[in-house]
Amino acid sequence: xxxxxxxxxxxxxxxxxxxxxxxxxxxxxxxxxxxxxxxxxxxxxxxxxxxxxxxxxxxxxxxxxxxxxxxxxxxxxxxxxxxxxxxxxxxxxxxxxxxxxxxxxxxxxxxxxxxxxxxxxxxxxxxxxxxxxxxxxxxxxxxxxxxxxxxxxxxxxxxxxxxxxxxxxxxxxxxxxxxxxxxxxxxxxxxxxxxxxxxxxxxxxxxxxxxxxxxxxxxxxxxxxxxxxxxxxxxxxxxxxxx
Amino acid sequence: xxxxxxxxxxxxxxxxxxxxxxxxxxxxxxxxxxxxxxxxxxxxxxxxxxxxxxxxxxxxxxxxxxxxxxxxxxxxxxxxxxxxxxxxxxxxxxxxxxxxxxxxxxxxxxxxxxxxxxxxxxxxxxxxxxxxxxxxxxxxxxxxxxxxxxxxxxxxxxxxxxxxxxxxxxxxxxxxxxxxxxxxxxxxxxxxxxxxxxxxxxxxxxxxxxxxxxxxxxxxxxxxxxxxxxxxxxxxxxxxxxxxxxxxxxxxxxxxxxxxxxxxxxxxxxxxxxxxxxxxxxxxxxxxxxxxxxxxxxxxxxxxxxxxxxxxxxxxxxxxxxxxxxxxxxxxxxxxxxxxxxxxxxxxxxxxxxxxxxxxxxxxxxxxxxxxxxxx
Amino acid sequence: xxxxxxxxxxxxxxxxxxxxxxxxxxxxxxxxxxxxxxxxxxxxxxxxxxxxxxxxxxxxxxxxxxxxxxxxxxxxxxxxxxxxxxxxxxxxxxxxxxxxxxxxxxxxxxxxxxxxxxxxxxxxxxxxxxxxxxxxxxxxxxxxxxxxxxxxxxxxxxxxxxxxxxxxxxxxxxxxxxxxxxxxxxxxxxxxxxxxxxxxxxxxxxxxxxxxxxxxxxxxxxxxxxxxxxxxxxxxxxxxxxxxxxxxxxxxxxxxxxxxxxxxxxxxxxxxxxxxxxxxxxxxxxxxxxxxxx
Numbered sequence: 001x002x003x004x005x006x007x008x009x010x011x012x013x014x015x016x017x018x019x020x021x022x023x024x025x026x027x028x029x030x031x032x033x034x035x036x037x038x039x040x041x042x043x044x045x046x047x048x049x050x051x052x053x054x055x056x057x058x059x060x061x062x063x064x065x066x067x068x069x070x071x072x073x074x075x076x077x078x079x080x081x082x083x084x085x086x087x088x089x090x091x092x093x094x095x096x097x098x099x100x101x102x103x104x105x106x107x108x109x110x111x112x113x114x115x116x117x118x119x120x121x122x123x124x125x126x127x128x129x130x131x132x133x134x135x136x137x138x139x140x141x142x143x144x145x146x147x148x149x150x151x152x153x154x155x156x157x158x159x160x161x162x163x164x165x166x167x168x169x170x171x172x173x174x175x176x177x178x179x180x181x182x183x184x185x186x187x188x189x190x191x192x193x194x195x196x197x198x199x200x201x202x203x204x205x206x207x208x209x210x211x212x213x214x215x216x217x218x219x220x221x222x223x224x225x226x227x228x229x230x231x232x233x234x235x236x237x238x239x240x241x242x243x
Numbered sequence: 244x245x246x247x248x249x250x251x252x253x254x255x256x257x258x259x260x261x262x263x264x265x266x267x268x269x270x271x272x273x274x275x276x277x278x279x280x281x282x283x284x285x286x287x288x289x290x291x292x293x294x295x296x297x298x299x300x301x302x303x304x305x306x307x308x309x310x311x312x313x314x315x316x317x318x319x320x321x322x323x324x325x326x327x328x329x330x331x332x333x334x335x336x337x338x339x340x341x342x343x344x345x346x347x348x349x350x351x352x353x354x355x356x357x358x359x360x361x362x363x364x365x366x367x368x369x370x371x372x373x374x375x376x377x378x379x380x381x382x383x384x385x386x387x388x389x390x391x392x393x394x395x396x397x398x399x400x401x402x403x404x405x406x407x408x409x410x411x412x413x414x415x416x417x418x419x420x421x422x423x424x425x426x427x428x429x430x431x432x433x434x435x436x437x438x439x440x441x442x443x444x445x446x447x448x449x450x451x452x453x454x455x456x457x458x459x460x461x462x463x464x465x466x467x468x469x470x471x472x473x474x475x476x477x478x479x480x481x482x483x484x485x486x487x488x489x490x491x492x493x494x495x496x497x498x499x500x501x502x503x504x505x506x507x508x509x510x511x512x513x514x515x516x517x518x519x520x521x522x523x524x525x526x527x528x529x530x531x532x533x534x535x536x537x538x539x540x541x542x543x544x545x546x547x548x549x550x551x552x553x554x555x556x557x558x559x560x561x562x563x564x565x566x567x568x569x570x571x572x573x574x575x576x577x578x579x580x581x582x583x584x585x586x587x588x589x590x591x592x593x594x595x596x597x598x599x600x601x602x603x604x605x606x607x608x609x610x611x612x613x614x615x616x617x618x619x
Numbered sequence: 620x621x622x623x624x625x626x627x628x629x630x631x632x633x634x635x636x637x638x639x640x641x642x643x644x645x646x647x648x649x650x651x652x653x654x655x656x657x658x659x660x661x662x663x664x665x666x667x668x669x670x671x672x673x674x675x676x677x678x679x680x681x682x683x684x685x686x687x688x689x690x691x692x693x694x695x696x697x698x699x700x701x702x703x704x705x706x707x708x709x710x711x712x713x714x715x716x717x718x719x720x721x722x723x724x725x726x727x728x729x730x731x732x733x734x735x736x737x738x739x740x741x742x743x744x745x746x747x748x749x750x751x752x753x754x755x756x757x758x759x760x761x762x763x764x765x766x767x768x769x770x771x772x773x774x775x776x777x778x779x780x781x782x783x784x785x786x787x788x789x790x791x792x793x794x795x796x797x798x799x800x801x802x803x804x805x806x807x808x809x810x811x812x813x814x815x816x817x818x819x820x821x822x823x824x825x826x827x828x829x830x831x832x833x834x835x836x837x838x839x840x841x842x843x844x845x846x847x848x849x850x851x852x853x854x855x856x857x858x859x860x861x862x863x864x865x866x867x868x869x870x871x872x873x874x875x876x877x878x879x880x881x882x883x884x885x886x887x888x889x890x891x892x893x894x895x896x897x898x899x900x901x902x903x904x905x906x907x908x909x910x911x912x913x
Contacts, residue, residue: 064799391893414883567728575717
């Protein structure tokens with residue numbers, strides 16, 4: 001349970017993510033999705049509850065140690081260090097690591113994965129476009145070699161083509177064995193690449209299940225838009241996007 | 244017969260109804276103003292006790308009351324706006340010097356301040372008038388300063404007020420013909436008594452309380468928490484801050500005048516770091532956000548300084564400076580462990596006597612009857 | 620012309636000192652939103668250590684002085700500031716005010732309120748002749764020291780991992796932590812660095828004035844404050860530049876003012892500062908994103 005002052009933001013949430021699995025959390029804005037991620041990372045205090053990684057409890061750990069346990073965060077709105085260069089941002093992602101050669105090798109791998117970053121390695125990160133910043137944020141998070149990656153609304157403000165690229169990368173990562181918890185606004189895309197889905201509304205989990213099953217549930221979009229199921233829905237647009 | 248009875252009954256009912264309304268209104272007014280009244284009663288009680296004590300005690304209490312006036316004035320601005328005005332003592336200085344200029348007998352002025360412009364040399368007001376004008380002068384200066392200062396961010400404004408204090412002190416120190424410069428201004432009529440100090444303290448408490456319960460005070464406190472939110476609600480932060488700043492300066496200036504007529508001789512050094520620290524400590528320890536805190540903090544710190552500075556009391560050789568260290572440690576301790584001060588930002592609440600009885604009985608342990616004992 | 624150059628060197632020396640003070644304050648503000656009122660007391664404590672050790676071989680004295688400042692800074696951080704780290708900026712400011720006052724009163728209690736005079740080696744007062752000017756050696760040393768420290772700080776921040784982490788933490792503390800930057804280490808580092816700056820400053824100050832008293836911190840911290848605010852809170856470059864501006868301004872005003880008005884120097888300087896703040900409330904280099912946290 002997470003409280004911001006007198007307001008209880010999250011209540012009674014239970015999630016799990018397995019290695020090599022992409023789990024998506026969808027839900028309307030204000031449902032508490034971002035709060036949940038910051039709580040996992042230890043920056044927002046938990047009133048009560050359990051967060052554990054591979055059986056080890058992470059409750060009460062400061063963020064610095066949670067990262068060292070193998071969880072990395074790609075936050076909503078990226079939180080890139082605009083005053084630092086792209087390379088410096090990447091190096092910061094590797095803060096917990098001591099193997100300099102390994103870090104170098106990983107940076108090279110990241111540049112392979114996200115070629116656009118190579119051209120602006122020494123530019124100040126504030127000058128990058130939204131899409132480039134998003135890729136930088138993911139690369140930076142990956143540099144700590146996490147076992148679990150938390151990704152918060154990566155498609156926010158990005159053109160669809162760039163979002164496609166980002167999602168491709170996420171799928172590759174999952175195939176490589178990393179567990180990913182993906183929070184998304186656009187439930188269609190999330191459903192398409194997720195193995196399992198949770199629906200979060202007003203701080204509580206409403207539904208969960210395999211993505212395949214939920215994809216068919218019509219009232220999923222309604223939950224997103226806030227309508228009661230069965231009542232007037234806007235026609236066209238949404239339905240046709242799903243293929 | 245019957246009709247006159249009825250009209251008599253009706254009149255009585257009318258009167259009773261009016262009395263009830265009056266009673267309710269009075270109750271409401273009483274409850275509303277209780278926090279301020281309580282403080283006034285408290286101070287009055289202290290004065291009453293001191294009246295029976297030695298002249299030394301009375302002087303100490305008078306000094307404390309002057310501090311109450313200054314600290315409450317300080318609180319009016321800091322507590323409501325959230326901006327810690329480091330340079331507020333400049334208003335104390337203005338109040339003191341202006342009142343001095345207005346009230347020192349012309350003959351004395353002629354001797355001590357020979358280069359005073361003739362116009363000023365002729366001024367002679369009664370002390371109360373002088374103090375009042377001193378307060379107004381401080382308020383006027385605050386009104387002018389508010390234009391640039393109140394637009395700044397919190398920390399910027401705090402530092403800027405410090406700059407103002409320095410400017411004021413430097414100017415006073417250099418304007419020797421008018422202020423007596425670094426050697427100071429002498430000859431202020433020693434008219435501050437315990438009662439006049441009490442009166443000013445009460446005026447300050449009343450003023451601060453009315454302000455904080457007023458619409459302006461409420462708007463200001465809203466902006467204290469969240470500037471962006473307040474602005475988006477259409478609150479004119481600059482205006483509310485300025486109002487508080489000017490009112491605060493007036494009350495603080497009154498305190499300054501009182502101070503001047505208490506010590507009789509003032510110099511720029513008296514209004515610098517020492518007083519700033521003392522006043523700040525009193526407010527912080529009591530609780531920055533409450534009027535009760537301002538008053539209680541002043542009483543507490545005055546008592547503490549007195550006890551610690553009074554080596555005769557314990558027959559221990561307490562070196563001078565211990566009280567300052569103790570004060571500093573206390574202030575720091577409060578900031579670390581209880582940043583809202585002793586009162587935690589709360590005011591005294593009116594406790595309904597009927598409710599009090601119920602509360603007490605709920606707290607007392609239930610009577611236990613031991614076996615073998617009868618109800619004796 | 621000579622007079623102008625003389626004033627210029629004077630001004631540079633002043634400006635360098637002011638920039639150092641400003642940096643000490645800006646470093647800490649960068650990582651924890653705290654304007655450290657007690658920074659001046661670091662110089663004061665270091666100055667007293669110098670006083671206590673005077674007569675010993677001077678390299679030892681200098682090292683001890685700087686160490687004293689660093690230790691005091693770290694203590695300050697651990698005892699007074701760590702518990703209140705997440706408080707709002709005004710509370711932090713007032714806390715540092717309390718720390719400053721505490722240190723001052725302890726100094727007054729233990730050392731007495733009167734200034735203590737310090738013997739400085741003779742060469743400190745000497746001047747060198749450069750192209751027709753008599754330049755005090757001390758001023759040259761000051762300028763050189765300021766330059767070296769500024770460069771060293773710059774290298775540290777830009778070329779080392781810890782420096783990188785500090786810059787990141789200064790921009791977005793929460794995100795830095797989430798990447799693994801240890802909050803406690805970074806804050807302690809910032810205090811240690813500001814301690815080094817304060818310690819070096821103390822050496823210069825003592826050499827210049829040959830005395831130390833409990834209240835010297837106030838004047839210095841005021842300068843540092845004002846410099847950072849002029850340059851823009853939240854920017855290290857801004858602090859340094861603010862320090863330079865204030866230093867030059869002070870010397871300029873001093874030279875320009877006619878003798879009768881010399882006493883008003885500080886008042887004039889502060890009046891100008893307030894004007895600058897009026898025109899640019901966020902400081903000359905300040906940006907909206909940082910100063911608005913206040």
